[in-house]
Amino acid sequence: MTDKKLTDKKITEIPIDQIIAKAESFQVGPDTYANHVRLSITMHELILDLYRISGPPGKNIPIAWHLQRIILPQNIAKGLASALCNSIIQFQRETNIQLNDMRGKLETDEMDLWKV
Numbered sequence: 001m002t003d004k005k006l007t008d009k010k011i012t013e014i015p016i017d018q019i020i021a022k023a024e025s026f027q028v029g030p031d032t033y034a035n036h037v038r039l040s041i042t043m044h045e046l047i048l049d050l051y052r053i054s055g056p057p058g059k060n061i062p063i064a065w066h067l068q069r070i071i072l073p074q075n076i077a078k079g080l081a082s083a084l085c086n087s088i089i090q091f092q093r094e095t096n097i098q099l100n101d102m103r104g105k106l107e108t109d110e111m112d113l114w115k116v
Contacts, residue, residue: 032050033052034052035051035053035054036050036064037049037051041077042074043074044073045071045073048070051064051067052065052067
C-alpha cells in the first residue's frame with residue numbers, strides 16, 4: 001500500500017507498508033485485552049477509550065478498568081471505520097462465522113454489518 005501526497009502539483013508515493021514494517025514498538029507491556037470501547041470525536045481527534053469489564057468472584061456488580069486511551073487525528077476516522085467494517089465483513093464471509101455484537105443493531109446505524 002502507498003499513500004499519494006500532493007507536493008508542488010506533483011504526486012509522490014510514500015511506501016507506507018515499508019515504513020510500518022520497520023517500525024519500533026513503543027508498547028511498554030504485554031498486549032492488553034479489552035472488552036468494551038467508548039468512542040468520542042471532536043473537531044480534531046477521534047478518541048478510543050478501551051476498558052475491561054468483569055465481575056469479581058462472589059460479587060454481583062461488574063467492575064470496569066480503564067486500560068488505554070488512543071487518540072487519532074480526525075481525518076483518519078472514516079478510513080478506520082471503513083477498514084473495520086470491511087475486515088469484519090470479509091472475515092464473516094470467508095469463515096461463515098457470524099460475529100456477535102453485544103450492543104446490537106440500532107436504528108441510527110448507518111453501516112450494516114448484520115446483513116452478512
